[in-house]
Amino acid sequence: MQNTTIAPRDASWREELRKAMTAKERTQIPRVKMTELDPAYRITCNEEVNQGITAEQAVLEATRCLDCPQPTCMEGCPVAINIPGFVKNIQRGDFMMAAAVLKETSALPAVCGRVCPQEKQCESKCIYHKMKKEPVAIGYLERFAADYDRMSEKKSAPAMPERNGIKVAVVGSGPAGLSFAGDMIKKGFDVTVFEALHQIGGVLKYGIPEFRLPNSIVDAEIDTLRQLGVKFINDVVIGKTLTYDQLVEQGFKGVFVGSGAGLPRFMGILGENLIGVMSSNEYLTRVNLMGAGRPGYATPVKKGHSVAVIGGGNTAMDSVRTALRMGAEHAYIIYRRSEAEMPARIEEVHHAKQEGVEFLTLCNPVEYRGDEKGNVKVAVLEKMVLGEPDASGRRSPVPTGEFLELPVDEVIVSVGVSPNPLIPRSLEGEGLKVSRKGTIEVNDDMESSIPMLFAGGDIVRGGATVILAMGDGRNAAQHMAAQLIEQPVEA
Amino acid sequence: MNKIVSKEHFSENVVKLVVEAPLIAASRRPGHFVIVRCGEKGERIPLTIADADTKNGTITLVIQAIGPSTKEICALEPGQFLTDVVGPLGKATDIRKYGTVVCCGGGVGVAPLLPIIKAMKEAGNKVVSVLAARTKDLIILEPQVREHSDEVIIMTDDGSYGQKGLVTNGVEEVINREPVDLVVTIGPAIMMKFVALLTKKYNIHTMASLNTIMVDGTGMCGACRVTVDGKTKFVCVDGPEFDAHKVDFDEMLMRLRSYN
Numbered sequence: 001m002q003n004t005t006i007a008p009r010d011a012s013w014r015e016e017l018r019k020a021m022t023a024k025e026r027t028q029i030p031r032v033k034m035t036e037l038d039p040a041y042r043i044t045c046n047e048e049v050n051q052g053i054t055a056e057q058a059v060l061e062a063t064r065c066l067d068c069p070q071p072t073c074m075e076g077c078p079v080a081i082n083i084p085g086f087v088k089n090i091q092r093g094d095f096m097m098a099a100a101v102l103k104e105t106s107a108l109p110a111v112c113g114r115v116c117p118q119e120k121q122c123e124s125k126c127i128y129h130k131m132k133k134e135p136v137a138i139g140y141l142e143r144f145a146a147d148y149d150r151m152s153e154k155k156s157a158p159a160m161p162e163r164n165g166i167k168v169a170v171v172g173s174g175p176a177g178l179s180f181a182g183d184m185i186k187k188g189f190d191v192t193v194f195e196a197l198h199q200i201g202g203v204l205k206y207g208i209p210e211f212r213l214p215n216s217i218v219d220a221e222i223d224t225l226r227q228l229g230v231k232f233i234n235d236v237v238i239g240k241t242l243t244y245d246q247l248v249e250q251g252f253k254g255v256f257v258g259s260g261a262g263l264p265r266f267m268g269i270l271g272e273n274l275i276g277v278m279s280s281n282e283y284l285t286r287v288n289l290m291g292a293g294r295p296g297y298a299t300p301v302k303k304g305h306s307v308a309v310i311g312g313g314n315t316a317m318d319s320v321r322t323a324l325r326m327g328a329e330h331a332y333i334i335y336r337r338s339e340a341e342m343p344a345r346i347e348e349v350h351h352a353k354q355e356g357v358e359f360l361t362l363c364n365p366v367e368y369r370g371d372e373k374g375n376v377k378v379a380v381l382e383k384m385v386l387g388e389p390d391a392s393g394r395r396s397p398v399p400t401g402e403f404l405e406l407p408v409d410e411v412i413v414s415v416g417v418s419p420n421p422l423i424p425r426s427l428e429g430e431g432l433k434v435s436r437k438g439t440i441e442v443n444d445d446m447e448s449s450i451p452m453l454f455a456g457g458d459i460v461r462g463g464a465t466v467i468l469a470m471g472d473g474r475n476a477a478q479h480m481a482a483q484l485i486e487q488p489v490e491a
Numbered sequence: 492m493n494k495i496v497s498k499e500h501f502s503e504n505v506v507k508l509v510v511e512a513p514l515i516a517a518s519r520r521p522g523h524f525v526i527v528r529c530g531e532k533g534e535r536i537p538l539t540i541a542d543a544d545t546k547n548g549t550i551t552l553v554i555q556a557i558g559p560s561t562k563e564i565c566a567l568e569p570g571q572f573l574t575d576v577v578g579p580l581g582k583a584t585d586i587r588k589y590g591t592v593v594c595c596g597g598g599v600g601v602a603p604l605l606p607i608i609k610a611m612k613e614a615g616n617k618v619v620s621v622l623a624a625r626t627k628d629l630i631i632l633e634p635q636v637r638e639h640s641d642e643v644i645i646m647t648d649d650g651s652y653g654q655k656g657l658v659t660n661g662v663e664e665v666i667n668r669e670p671v672d673l674v675v676t677i678g679p680a681i682m683m684k685f686v687a688l689l690t691k692k693y694n695i696h697t698m699a700s701l702n703t704i705m706v707d708g709t710g711m712c713g714a715c716r717v718t719v720d721g722k723t724k725f726v727c728v729d730g731p732e733f734d735a736h737k738v739d740f741d742e743m744l745m746r747l748r749s750y751n
Contacts, residue, residue, distance in 0.1 A: 196709050198528055198535075198575045206711075235577040237709060241514045262710040266723060273716060273723065273742055275749045282712035290706065291532060298534040298560050299706070300750045374745035420710055421728055 007085030007101045009067070014088050018067050031134040032061040039354040043324045046210040049351055050114070050143075055095070058144040062091035065136045068127055073138060076125035078471035079179075081105045083122055087141055099149030102142060107182030107470065108175065108221045110150060111204060113143025114213050116467045117345045150220050160228065164188040166484050169252040171238040171423065174202025175466040176258030176457030178225065179473030185228045187481045192252070193230060196237040196422075199289060202260055204466070206289040207281070209318050211325070212348075239426030244453070254452045254480045257440060258473060261458035262420025266413055267310070271368030276302055276376040280309070280319040280414035287322055304410025306330040308379050310365055311414035312342035317349065319412045320357050331357050332406070336364040336384050336397040360406070362386070364397060368411060379406045419459050427453075437462055445479035446472055454480050493576040495569050496549055501631040504556045505599055506565040507541070512576050513548030515540075521586060521606035522700065522732055525550070525578030526708040527564065533574060534560040537705045539603030539677070539731070540579060541632075550576075553602030553631065580708045581731045584698070586610045590672035593665050594640070595621035595658050595686060597678025601632050603700060604677045609639045611675075617641050619671075621661035623682070627652035658682055659689045671695050676735060680747060684740035691736045699735035701726045704749060717743050 007014070035051040036042075042049050053061070065087045073083045082101050089098035102109040118124075118139035126135030166189050170177045173195040185191045199205050204218045226232065236242060238259075247255055264279030266272050283301070291297035307323040309316050312335035323331045333352065335342060338361050342349060353359070363381040370376050383402040390396035419438040428434075433441040433449035439462045440448050440455040447454050456472025458464060499507040515525060524539040542551035556565040567573070584607050592611045596604035601622055612618045620640040624630045625648045637643050644661040645653025654661065658678070665671060666689075674697040676686040683699040690697040703715040703726045715726035718739035724730065 196577065197707065198577070206707075235575050236514070237577060237580065240579055241518060241577070243518075263725070263728075264711070264713045266713070266716075268723070273718060273746060275746060279713040282706060282714045285706050285712050290534065297532045298530075302749075373748070422709060 005082045005085050005101060005104055007082060007089055007097065009069070009084065013092060014067060017088055017091055021063065023066050026064050026066060027128070027131060027133060029060060029064045031064070032057045032137050032140060034137075034140055036351075039356070042211065043321075043355050046325060048214050049211050052147060053140050053144055055144075055148075058090050058095075058141055059093060061137050061141060062087045064128075065091070066127055072125040072127065073122040073136075076121040076123070078121065078467050079105050079474055081122075081142075083138055086145060087136065087138070090141055090145060095145055095148040096152065098145035102145060105474070107179040107225070107473070109142055110146035110217045111175070111213060111221060112467055112470070113139055113146050114217070115208060117465060119346055121467070150217070160186065161188045163190065164485070165190060167192070167250075167252045168254040168256065168480065168484075169194065169238075169247050170256050170258065172196070172202055172258040172260055172457075172459075173200040173222075173232065174258055174260050174457060174469065175204060176260075176469035176473040177202065177256065178221070179470035180256045180258065180456070180477045181230045181473075182225055182228070183474055183477035184481065185225065185230050187477065189481065189484075191230045193232045194236045194238050194242070195232065195234045197289065198234055200232050200234060202258075206285045207315065207318070209284065209288055209322050211321065212318065237422065239422045244427055244430065253484055254454065256473070256476050256480065257423050257448075257453065257455040257459055258457040258469065259420050259423050259459045261417035261463045262422065263418040264413070265416045265418055267365065267415060269365060269367055271370060271376065272413070274368050274370040274376040275374045276304065276409055277368055277411040277413065280311070280315045280412050281417065283319055283412045284315070284322065287326070293326055301326065302410050303327050304408070306332075306406075306408045307410040307412065308332045308334050308365075308406060308408045309412045309414055310334045311416075312337065312344055312361075313414065313416075314344045314348055316414035317344045317352050319414050321352055321355060323410070323412070324355055324357065328410075332408075333357055333359045333361075334363050334365060334379070334381060334406075335359070335361045337394060338362055338386060341394040362397065363404070364399070365411075366403070376408060376411055379408045379411060380404075381406055417458070417463050419462055423459065446476035447479065452480070452483070492572045492574060495567050495571050495573065496547075497569050498567070501553070502628050504565070505629070505631060506554050506556070507602075508552050508554065508564070508567065509544075509549045510552060510573060510576060511548060512550045515576065515578050516543040516545050516548050516550050519543050519550065519579035520583035521610045522581065522584030522603075523579030524581050524603070524708070524731060525552070525576050526580065526705070527552070527573055528575040529560065529564045529567070529573055531574065533563070535575075535706055535708065536560055536564070537580075537702070537708055537727075539700065539702070541602035541605055551602075553599050555599045577708070580727060582729070584610065584675075584732060586614050588615045590616065591619065591669060592616045592673045592675065593619045593621060593662055593671050594675045595623065595662050595678070596676070597623045597658050597682040598629060599631065600678030600682075600700075601630075601636065604675065605632055605635055605639075607675055607677075608636060612639045612641075619644065619665050621646065621658055621665070622653075623647070623658035623661065623678070625649065657685070659685050662686060663689060666690075666693050666695065673698070674735075676700075680740055680744050683735060684744070687735035687738065687740065697735040698732045699738060700731045701733060701738065701743065702731070703743060704747065717746075
């Protein structure tokens, strides 16, 4: 990617920046600290917890970056952002150019700067680790540049190539679809995104809460795509309202499916259908998408006093922290392994603890009991110990036969999702290859068994991250575009 | 935004709306439902499609005003708009020639039953429709049901119209007099439960269209889950129709009270 970037390493200004300070001086600078809202205050509202860093902090943090000849951070990025290129632009004070570098490869930099697990990706590969020092805060810097760009009068718009008039359709407006749409519009295609829900944004809207990713940020990113010419159509379920064949008839030459991980998983234990037991998808959708709990909004939500959230992923953390904000006195994370095996981001676990979430690790629910009206009252948990590592490489939980009863009035099950069956089912007769788990099977180019039908994100992966979904969208866009341009379509 | 083309009051609290939705009108089949939202702060409400007109690009919805959101929808006048209509959702009814089909509906359940009655008749079945309500004024769509049925039996709780008695009395009357190959039931959960109990006694295959609480209607949230044959199913993507003899109606009735 670096050879096509607007911020190449051999640019004279970058050489000057490298010469201006020694590596030793740079590594003496401590890593920037993110400003956070006070935990006692933030659980009373939905305001974003991370407040961002100032321009001075950003420039200083960017100075820490050694501008390595072989930037390993980029290997850790699923979309291969030119990380030193944007970081060094921040250092020289050209924040708009920094944002432009981000936009070369990422459709949603302000989103990624907030929700990417940088500690497992770019920052995990930073050279600073070799010096036993904290890595450059790449995520904070990404967020800084994207926010600066969004809030400035004149946004940095990526250069637009000529329109080629070829129509492509996108199914789903989550991170995979948005990323695909952004890339295809920049390549000159005529892009239409179909969304089943009434709002555009997919999981970024219905799933990730306001206090972690404000909707205004997502809307700004969508507006940028709209300005570039992407068409968004809500309330259309592809496979139901319009079939794949109809899309083809309407002249769409390629279709990208990013319909996400629709179906929430339950554990199949006794009492799981009691009133007050629900999926994290339901809970978060009610609160985030439907505005439940906010004045004037019609959708109801149960406001539990003692809320148990089952699971240890980011969605579990989002749910438990939402429960606190909805007024829960006790909000528990129930996780069957120990904290070390938790898949959630360290920052989310840290924030949850600061806010007063109680962690019951090495506990696994085996049954829920309710009152005579069917309201959940008790979660029966079995104590676990850690055994040998399982297929995931993490130590597996082993039941002990010892139980405890936890009084609860709301349980949120956050143990993963299965792919949404709508699209695969609607294409059953067309020869779409679907795995045993229900995911769409694709080749390395993200193309399915149906030619020119591409797919990416959770409908392919079965449950991953925003950035991996975006990476799939990029990958699919690159290969679909190559195929469509190589074989010019008949007029 | 979907425009209301016309409106008709079936009773004080039951309204028929004809709504512009050309794509849905073209793709819907009997048994499908839509999700409707009224206002930017509105709930998503599942409603079964009562009819569709592909020429004019409209669908027909019958709504009973029970909560604040359904009251708001019922108050809409022609020329006004529903904020969102999305669909058709769910699996369509398995329409084929069974022989004699008894279609029994209670209250507003008659509305989504009508397209099934029509399609069953067109597929060559003998269709006996049993319409039930508390009282005469609440019997809806009777002329339309008559047009597509071989016979119509009306049951009212208070005997103000047709025969006095419950829907199950009407269904049992048919069962006692002739072989019945299939029963389709749509109405309040408690009614469908008793229809299922009755037909199970006679071992007659019975389909029930369930009306559970939903949020997205596309399989995402699981609010609509029911137990069918001991397994958890999602009404929105696995249904809305299920083998009535296998549905745990008691659990469904309990879950319907989640927000009461």
